[in-house]
Amino acid sequence: MLILGIETSCDETAVALVRDGRLLGEELATQVDTHALFGGVVPEIASREHLRVLPRLYRELMRGTGVDAGDLDGVAVARGPGLLGSLLVGVSFAKGLSLASGVPLIGVNHLWAHLLAPGLEGELEFPALGLLVSGGHTHTYLIQSPTEFTLLGRTLDDAAGEAFDKTAKMLNFPYPGGRYIDELAREAEPDTGMFPRPYIENPTLDFSFSGLKTAVAHYVADHPELVFETMADPQAVADLPAERRASLARVCASFNWSVADTLRIKVERALKQVGKVKSLIVAGGVAANTGVREAMRSVAEGNGLRLTLPGLSLCTDNGAMIAHAGWLLAEAGYRHGLELEAIPRGRIVPLDWERASERA
Ligand code: KG4
Ligand code: ZN
Numbered sequence: 001m002l003i004l005g006i007e008t009s010c011d012e013t014a015v016a017l018v019r020d021g022r023l024l025g026e027e028l029a030t031q032v033d034t035h036a037l038f039g040g041v042v043p044e045i046a047s048r049e050h051l052r053v054l055p056r057l058y059r060e061l062m063r064g065t066g067v068d069a070g071d072l073d074g075v076a077v078a079r080g081p082g083l084l085g086s087l088l089v090g091v092s093f094a095k096g097l098s099l100a101s102g103v104p105l106i107g108v109n110h111l112w113a114h115l116l117a118p119g120l121e122g123e124l125e126f127p128a129l130g131l132l133v134s135g136g137h138t139h140t141y142l143i144q145s146p147t148e149f150t151l152l153g154r155t156l157d158d159a160a161g162e163a164f165d166k167t168a169k170m171l172n173f174p175y176p177g178g179r180y181i182d183e184l185a186r187e188a189e190p191d192t193g194m195f196p197r198p199y200i201e202n203p204t205l206d207f208s209f210s211g212l213k214t215a216v217a218h219y220v221a222d223h224p225e226l227v228f229e230t231m232a233d234p235q236a237v238a239d240l241p242a243e244r245r246a247s248l249a250r251v252c253a254s255f256n257w258s259v260a261d262t263l264r265i266k267v268e269r270a271l272k273q274v275g276k277v278k279s280l281i282v283a284g285g286v287a288a289n290t291g292v293r294e295a296m297r298s299v300a301e302g303n304g305l306r307l308t309l310p311g312l313s314l315c316t317d318n319g320a321m322i323a324h325a326g327w328l329l330a331e332a333g334y335r336h337g338l339e340l341e342a343i344p345r346g347r348i349v350p351l352d353w354e355r356a357s358e359r360a
Helices: 032-036 043-065 084-101 110-120 160-170 178-185 210-222 234-238 242-274 290-302 319-331
Strands: 002-007 012-019 022-030 074-080 105-109 128-133 138-145 148-154 279-283 306-308
Touching (some): 002 084, 002 319, 012 043, 012 319, 022 319, 105 110, 105 319, 110 138, 110 279, 160 242, 178 242, 178 290, 210 242
Parallel strands (some): 074 105, 128 279
Antiparallel strands (some): 002 012, 012 022, 138 148
8 A cells, every 4th residue: 555645734844655554755844944043933934835845845756756646545644733824735735636636535643643653663562652742742642553542641831842942942042942952961960959840749641841941941040141142053052162061961951851750750650540551652853852762761661661762753743654644544444535624733633534435
């Protein structure tokens, strides 16, 4: 089965082809440099960029792999959650292809696609506990199979990635700053008393990261010498004088520890609640974080679970994960009609598939 995947939910335009669960080819264009000028994603610019580059990426992918639209068994598209205007570009493109070539359309939940992405690199074991930590979401799920996800906990305010990015902004790192915090954090030991581990005393499985952001804001206000004016340029991070770099590294390590340990505590709690699972799957941009990866390794080890972590390029948004999730759905007989809706952030993605077998 040959599936095309299209991803336009935020600031990466990406397409990929997956044949029987194996990646055949992919193209990706990131808008990160454009949005960095504004210190965050500008939705209007994001949609226009997707519209501009998506047809070119599609042509390059098809030319590079020698695939023709008529060869496809499905067109999978990230239908949400994400920025509505951006999603509409990918969804409309996918509908056009489906209509023109008669290939079934498959709407993919972007969050599920993140968690299923490691399936491209190895076997997934179910039931699994899933932790999705991205720029827009912090969710835990019980995953019974590639089509059965039960949401257990979610963030009530900022996502983990957002906490990284907002902290990085306060320290004047380039946008998006998660990876700079990670880089410096590796150079120091954390001061575990510097920042709180937000919301851990709350007995639910939900997260709340806005308190941590406030704690960082207070710390930065008390230590103005930490912040450099020129740090918006990535080169300035590389050129930081040693002493300044060391004090910033300590702040980054302490912040990173607070986030990673909060995730560890809530995942441990989720595992107790759901009972027996076989694996722990961690995905999303923040799954690239060294401290988070280490914390999850220790949770998996302590609970006798297999840990499934995607390779770094599969952590952030990409087309391969959409094509792969689309393939799993297609294999299970799921598809959508041309009335498929795009779902903005904050709304639950409905389970509104049609079963191929139920179609007249
Ligand atoms: O999954 P993703 O690419 O996009 C969304 O769907 O949101 O995640 C992007 C997020 C950003 O907040 C970025 O700062 C964060 O992932 N990120 C990291 C690291 N690499 C990316 N956060 C912490 N440490 C990293 N190494
Ligand atoms: Zn994502």
